Amino acid sequence: MVSHRRLAVADPAAPLTDGGFNPHARAVHIGTLTLENGAALPDVVMTYECWGELNDDASNAVLVEHALTGDSHVVGPVGPGQPTAGWWPGLIGPGAPLDTDELFVVAINVLGGCRGSTGPMSLAPDGRVWGGRFPHVSVRDQARAEARVADALGIAHFHTVIGGSFGGMRAAEWVATFPHRVQRALVVASCAAAGADQIAWGHTQVRAIEADPDFRGGGYLEQGVFPTSGLGLARQIAHTSYRSAHELQERFGRESQGADRTLDGGLFAVESYLEHHAAKLVARFDAMSYVRLTQAMATHDVGRGRGGIEPALRVFGVSSSSPRSTPIGCSRSVPPPTSSGLTGADGCVSSTRRTVTTVSSSKPTRSRRSCARSSPGRSRPRRAASVPWRDGGRSRHLG
Structure with missing residues (x-):
């Protein structure tokens, strides 16, 4: 928390x-x-x-x-x-x-x-x-x-x-x-x-955070919880929108992450990249601030x-x-x-x-x-x- x-x-x-x-x-x-x-x-x-x-x-x-x-x-x-x-x-x-x-x-x-x-x-x-x-x-x-x-x-x-x-x-x-x-x-x-398009990408990120059961209408701090999943998903959406299809293909292609077997449910490298950035943001940023700042950008x-x-x-x-x-x-x-x-x-x-x-x-x-x-x-x-x-x-x- x-x-x-x-x-x-x-x-x-x-x-x-x-x-x-x-x-x-x-x-x-x-x-x-x-x-x-x-x-x-x-x-x-x-x-x-x-x-x-x-x-x-x-x-x-x-x-x-x-x-x-x-x-x-x-x-x-x-x-x-x-x-x-x-x-x-x-x-x-x-x-x-x-x-x-x-x-x-x-x-x-x-x-x-x-x-x-x-x-x-x-x-x-x-x-x-x-x-x-x-x-x-x-x-x-x-x-x-x-x-x-x-x-x-x-x-x-x-x-x-x-x-x-x-x-x-x-x-x-x-x-x-x-x-x-x-x-x-x-x-x-x-x-x-x-x-x-910018407003649309921002809207999906806000909705991802608000859909997390722990968001509690933005009152999560007083209730001792944090919308980790929602904020993490919002960050993954954002990072997808930051990069062009060409760059993502050039950087990651269809490579798996390390020894992960994608046919057994393992992560593709691009999926691991998104998960990594989601975890970093959740550890340091407030979800409600993310919502209000994204809405401000719109x-x-x-x-x-x-x-x-x-x-x-x-x-x-x-x-x-x-x-x-x-x-x-x-x-x-x-x-x-x-x-x-x-x-x-x-x-x-x-x-x-x-x-x-x-x-x-x-x-x-x-x-x-x-x-x-x-x-x-x-x-x-x-x-x-x-x-x-x-x-x-x-x-x-x-x-």
Whole structure:
């Protein structure tokens, strides 16, 4: 069973001190967030990790957005309170593509997630775990919550916003919602609006979790059970959708797993691959968070209420020749359909292939804020949130 410990909320400069949480993560209280659907989500806490130093005019900040089952731990090893290694190794650090000798890099655990930010495992105002009562949130809500974190850190605009997959959706939403706060955007294997096939794949995953008898309407934590089978099946569906038929055939073919005899009911190699990823996710992720985040992805549409995708992104200046936006596709994964791609004013879509080696800025001077691990800062306890502590293996898939 996933335990639900209380997490002391600290000021933006202070690390979390709860013994079961990643000691490099930090948290900020952003207050009540009014959601797109009109609901009010109270006492919202957002957790993040950061690297490097913010310069005097806060012009060197970069936001990295994680994917569906990722978190704010972009780089770094497994450790106390952190069951997975960084999901984008080599991206951040001195001399890395996001060079911390020049840049201040922030990664925020998404609203509705399960690595410290307010989500289904957090405590509701009545003192009980939200569980299935946690409200539906949209990608736009999540971007707005992240903007409040930026406000708390003194970041008026980002030098660059980077995201892949679900993280790319939030990066695209930043472009559409806060064009004045984003200088450049790097959107990887994502889209400006979720298409029907993406919504359909997500729907089957949600239904797989909800069909597990231990789901209990999302109230499993209070009843001491966990929908292991449902979440595992959802992950297997997801991993099938991430890979093209060609790649699956090339990697696995009809090979059996080890000495297993498939004629006697043994596993094919591709089946073992799916079972492996299911077991890893179940050990480290919350099922209700998976449901709410998958449902959030279905809401993604930067053109909603803005006259469509093209007008929404034209404000930012997205075009095939725009230096401010770089959509990147993935050659081996199943790409988002062109109809829902990152379409700009002149038809720039997410199938564009680009190679990006570095993101550069001016050198920081007289640091305003540092993420040095040796500077713990001063903690101010606030309202508690709850987080999962399921041990699990490493996973570096963007999903």
